[in-house]
Amino acid sequence: MFEIRKTRTVAQGRRKLTRERQEYFRLVQQGVSYTEAARLVGINLRTGKRWRNGRNPSGRQKAAPPARPVLPPSGASRYLREADRIYIADRLLEKATVRAIAAELGRSPSTVSREIRRNRHPVNGQYRPFAAQARADDRRPRPKPRKISQDPELRAAVQAGLDERWSPEQICHALRRQFPDRPEMHVVHETVYQALYVQGRGALRRELAGALRTGRARRKPHRQANCRQPRFTDPMVMISDRPAEADDRAVPGHWEGDLIIGKNSGSAIGTLVERSTRYVMLLYLPMDHTAASVRDALTETALRLPPHLKRSLTWDQGSEMAAHHTFTIATDIPVYFCDPASPWQRGSNENTNGLLRQYFPKGTDLSVHSREHLDAVAAQLNGRPRKTLGWETPAERLHKLLAV
Incomplete structure (x- = not known):
């Protein structure tokens, strides 16, 4: 049971209101009003407001960040949700760092950084949560049209490289050197492999898979640890x-x-x-x-x-x-x-x-x-x-x- 201390002195130092601060936020999270929570804890109403909103540096007094509840991770989903994007937008307005936002959301810093870079406004660079959610929803549907199948010029360039028995990685670097100012002609080698092995027969001619150095027309999956071949002909006793x-x-x-x-x-x-x-x-x-x-x-x-x-x-x-x-x-x-x-x-x-x-x-x-x-x-x-x-x-x- 929390009891208001009767004596408070400056000699108690910075920790003099630690217990009061914890009890204040506990009451607020339970739905108690700010005024009533301040009265029950025995602090001034302005003290509670300063705890909630933070303070700017003045004189010898250092700045204090606002107290914000940490949002739980977004459940089992690996995708950011609308509530997460609203939280990111609010914290960006408060000049919070990407790493701080990621820690509060229980996410990787690269996840938050990538979200801001992908879904901010293309012109003014501002991050708006609802517009970001709409952009993410538009980008999510599968299957997506393949870059090679949509561009005849790019497809012809890739096929020409395969005819010369170049590897997909060599083709990709050659395209970047040949078309340095045309991003639509730039692909990564995995895109070429996907066009050969994964997508339909129409992207690249199927027989061109034989131009690969492996000579395989199908992708060979890597064996898992539990699927390895036996070490010896006779079974081992461990x-x-x-x-x-x-x-x-x-x-x-x-x-x-x-x-x-x-x-x-x-x-x-x-x-x-x-x-x-x-x-x-x-x-x-x-x-x-x-x-x-x-x-x-x-x-x-x-x-x-x-x-x-x-x-x-x-x-x-x-x-x-x-x-x-x-x-x-x-x-x-x-x-x-x-x-x-x-x-x-x-x-x-x-x-x-x-x-x-x-x-x-x-x-x-x-x-x-x-x-x-x-x-x-x-x-x-x-x-x-x-x-x-x-x-x-x-x-x-x-x-x-x-x-x-």
Whole structure:
């Protein structure tokens, strides 16, 4: 319940009437008259008027903008309505900025700027809301007559460019250079594409679509994310289906794998990291890193592991794992794939790859390293104390697990 303060002093500063101001506008919005609202709040009638209408700067006193209620967005419609245009016109008379008007309407500043530019008076430049609404209504009906189909000269110029096997973008820039002072001869390349693909057969000769470099007579839509072709012939099992025991690293035998690539993608080394112990194994790929080569190297390495260390393998969606199904059949190790652009889902492997770059720098030929050298590098990494293992080495941690 609002109560009028009995004492008011200058020492209270600028915030002395904050509560009164809020209560005053709340009463006005409920339909209370200005006089009655001022009496209930305990302010002078002229103070309420100054709050509503603002004030001009005088002396040390700064200007105050008028208090206006913020209009809600125009519902689900993406078009401005007549009430929005009336509001824009009123605020323009008050010298409000476009960004301020847009914020009050809940619109983008470009929406308000474009509305003013399109629908103001063509001669004096004044923005009249009802005339602007009429112009917008006249412009809205669909379908609209196409610019190319209405102008025979423009249509002939575009067809001549297509006969020369120019792209639509080249045609549009050539028209602007050839007719710099004739806006009716200027089009954008999308207009040409629309004339070829969308509108009826009469705008441009249909066979001219063959002059496009794609050679397509129909526009090819871009695939959505949920409509993409499968990555591999055999379906992938995603990391979300991986056993929960692999996530907490309590049970050994869950591996993460990847390739480190050499100069010009001509050579590679495969890396395997055990999630629980951080034990590293390197795959020798002397010839190439195709799907068959990676599968054979993985199979050879996995068959040397004891059964309780062959629980799962997590890899990214690289093409080198196209033969993952045959690898699983040969080793009985299920393969789980990370989500696209999610290297953090193989964090141990990514960290190990960074450590390996000390031995195999980027931009070098990795095929020069022998199998013995790879084994020596892996042994050195496995003998390095790791903070995440309580300063034990991966080899020590693995030995303890094997002993148990």
